[in-house]
Amino acid sequence: MTDLLTIAERSDFRLTGRTDEVETLCAEFEKRWPDAVRSFEYGRSAEGRPMRAMLVSRCRSLNAAELKARSVPVLMLQAGIHPGESDGKDAGFMVLRDLLSDPASTLLNDIAVLFVPAFNTDGHERVGRWNRPNQVGPEETGWRATAQNLNLNRDYMKAEAPEMQAMLRLLNEWDPLVCADLHVTDGADFEPDISLQVEPVNQGDAQLCKIGVELRTALIDDLEAKGSIPLAFYPDLVETDNPASGFVLTVYSPRFSTGYFPQRNRWTGAGRDAFLEAVCDTSSGYAEYDHWFDQVDREQWSGLVGRGARCGCGGGCVEWRGDDFGLCVVVAGADGGCGGDGSR
Numbered sequence: 001m002t003d004l005l006t007i008a009e010r011s012d013f014r015l016t017g018r019t020d021e022v023e024t025l026c027a028e029f030e031k032r033w034p035d036a037v038r039s040f041e042y043g044r045s046a047e048g049r050p051m052r053a054m055l056v057s058r059c060r061s062l063n064a065a066e067l068k069a070r071s072v073p074v075l076m077l078q079a080g081i082h083p084g085e086s087d088g089k090d091a092g093f094m095v096l097r098d099l100l101s102d103p104a105s106t107l108l109n110d111i112a113v114l115f116v117p118a119f120n121t122d123g124h125e126r127v128g129r130w131n132r133p134n135q136v137g138p139e140e141t142g143w144r145a146t147a148q149n150l151n152l153n154r155d156y157m158k159a160e161a162p163e164m165q166a167m168l169r170l171l172n173e174w175d176p177l178v179c180a181d182l183h184v185t186d187g188a189d190f191e192p193d194i195s196l197q198v199e200p201v202n203q204g205d206a207q208l209c210k211i212g213v214e215l216r217t218a219l220i221d222d223l224e225a226k227g228s229i230p231l232a233f234y235p236d237l238v239e240t241d242n243p244a245s246g247f248v249l250t251v252y253s254p255r256f257s258t259g260y261f262p263q264r265n266r267w268t269g270a271g272r273d274a275f276l277e278a279v280c281d282t283s284s285g286y287a288e289y290d291h292w293f294d295q296v297d298r299e300q301w302s303g304l305v306g307r308g309a310r311c312g313c314g315g316g317c318v319e320w321r322g323d324d325f326g327l328c329v330v331v332a333g334a335d336g337g338c339g340g341d342g343s344r
């Protein structure tokens, strides 16, 4: 499989690839595993670059409508909302390649993975040696904001950037049950090598929070078992420029991914590798991905989606009933809808 090694691997993690690598790897994955991989462009950036996604599954369907009809849960791996935080992109290609190459692996049998390697495509191409000067690597990184100087992780609600508009269309089409949003800390370093803030846990529907806590606990336990030191929230500083002020748990508003997905009644986890540890050691991100697959693949997640049904209001609403959890979730359709019982 040497021909599918990432530039990160081939350079011993001194380098990360650019957009041409994303395009090439996605095309080669699709060619190598045509029954399990579909690569497609889901939009164009402000500067006209292709925005690439890859759907990976061994459930014998690579089509959004079919997956929905069969109630196959979709796990989204969103990487590169902040270019320069390239662990999620590199680890995503690595772990998907390894899973697809392993005939004994069953992790992709009952779920579909929607992988977005480089969400902020233009920022990903704006490379420089000093874009993130306090980070160990790679030697050159992308730029945090878009070509319009917009931070996509502040744009989920106002959807000003064409990149975010494309992402919201992608979410409406594929409706991921869980989104893993992969970051690296932006200038702060901690003893824990990874933090994982899962929602709904601190906000959102009370019934969904119970499952969110369960998901978070399982992910943290799995990471600990593999030798990581995970933290169950993102340690923001009380005063952003004063480390002595202590840490605070931020409940993020919906302009952030962490706050947005709970508004859709979907789960999310923002993972951040500590920047001094992770960029040269993409294994933290790799391990985290592995556990996401594991958790979403559990029978109860499939069962939750399996109880989904159109609510019948004609507005595209979907109602999920999970009797095992005493749970009823109503998700309003993109074109508006009453939510079945008028609850939204």
Ligand SMILES: [Zn+2]
Pocket (backbone or CB within 6 Å): 081, 082, 085, 182, 183, 184, 186
């Ligand atoms: Zn980030």
